[in-house]
Amino acid sequence: MPHSYLTSNSSQPVTHLDLLTMKQRGEKFACLTAYDASFSALIDAAGIDAILVGDSLGMVIQGNPTTLPVKMDDMVYHTRCVTKTCKRALVIADLPFMTYATPEMAAQNAAALIQEGGAQMVKLEGAKVEIIQFLVAQGISVCGHLGLLPQFIHQLGSYKVQGKVAESAAQLLADALAIQNAGAAMLVLECVPADLARKITEKLTIPVIGIGAGKCCDAQVLVVYDMLGISTGKRPRFSKNFLIETNSIETALKNYCHAVKQGDFPTAAHSF
Numbered sequence: 001m002p003h004s005y006l007t008s009n010s011s012q013p014v015t016h017l018d019l020l021t022m023k024q025r026g027e028k029f030a031c032l033t034a035y036d037a038s039f040s041a042l043i044d045a046a047g048i049d050a051i052l053v054g055d056s057l058g059m060v061i062q063g064n065p066t067t068l069p070v071k072m073d074d075m076v077y078h079t080r081c082v083t084k085t086c087k088r089a090l091v092i093a094d095l096p097f098m099t100y101a102t103p104e105m106a107a108q109n110a111a112a113l114i115q116e117g118g119a120q121m122v123k124l125e126g127a128k129v130e131i132i133q134f135l136v137a138q139g140i141s142v143c144g145h146l147g148l149l150p151q152f153i154h155q156l157g158s159y160k161v162q163g164k165v166a167e168s169a170a171q172l173l174a175d176a177l178a179i180q181n182a183g184a185a186m187l188v189l190e191c192v193p194a195d196l197a198r199k200i201t202e203k204l205t206i207p208v209i210g211i212g213a214g215k216c217c218d219a220q221v222l223v224v225y226d227m228l229g230i231s232t233g234k235r236p237r238f239s240k241n242f243l244i245e246t247n248s249i250e251t252a253l254k255n256y257c258h259a260v261k262q263g264d265f266p267t268a269a270h271s272f
């Protein structure tokens with residue numbers, strides 16, 4: 001059965017204000033990664049409200065073991081591919097590793113994602129409060145990213161759940177509030193216990209997009225190749241293969257959108 005969900009019952013491009021309104025109304029929204037024009041068009045047509053051009057492309061497109069080798073030129077190229085066919089969803093593009101070490105670098109690189117790539121928002125990892133403040137002061141929409149930070153993999157040692165002990169959980173909540181106060185419009189929470197994600201989502205007024213963060217976040221994001229079962233590595237526990245129950249990519253995307261909006265995905269089995 002086809003499902004159709006449109007923010008504010010319109011086919012107008014989704015803005016971060018629409019997503020904020022959805023949070024305020026208690027309506028969940030779905031997000032997926034995309035890196036090319038074909039998937040972007042399919043995801044957009046499925047009614048998904050936000051597309052993330054993630055630096056996960058370094059792993060799933062380029063075949064690297066981490067996201068660290070991704071360059072600005074790669075991000076601009078893939079963001080441009082995605083925005084060419086995305087008519088409705090909000091497009092968020094990642095600032096890759098070491099491209100936002102200073103406010104000036106961050107502003108120049110965020111400008112490239114917006115001006116050349118056509119993104120509406122940029123995402124960066126960590127509690128980079130000064131960088132976020134600087135970008136926001138230039139008129140750039142920013143999405144924060146906390147929890148498991150793939151760009152910090154060599155410090156973390158492995159891709160593991162974050163915020164499991166009281167001290168790190170309190171730090172994550174404090175960082176989330178600091179990112180919101182710095183002017184970020186949204187926050188991605190990756191691989192944190194579901195109960196902590198719920199607390200952070202309740203405290204924040206901006207939308208919280210979870211990945212491996214339980215069902216109480218305002219929205220969910222997955223890597224599109226993982227949820228279609230076409231990634232080369234092992235599918236992470238927090239992901240689900242939506243293609244396995246249907247022979248159609250379009251139906252799998254719509255089923256994911258429907259499951260997120262209904263609160264049916266993620267389940268406890270996909271959470272920590």
Ligand code: KIV
Binds near residue numbers: 033188221
């Ligand atoms: O790069 C990416 O795809 C991401 C998501 C996993 C949140 O940052």
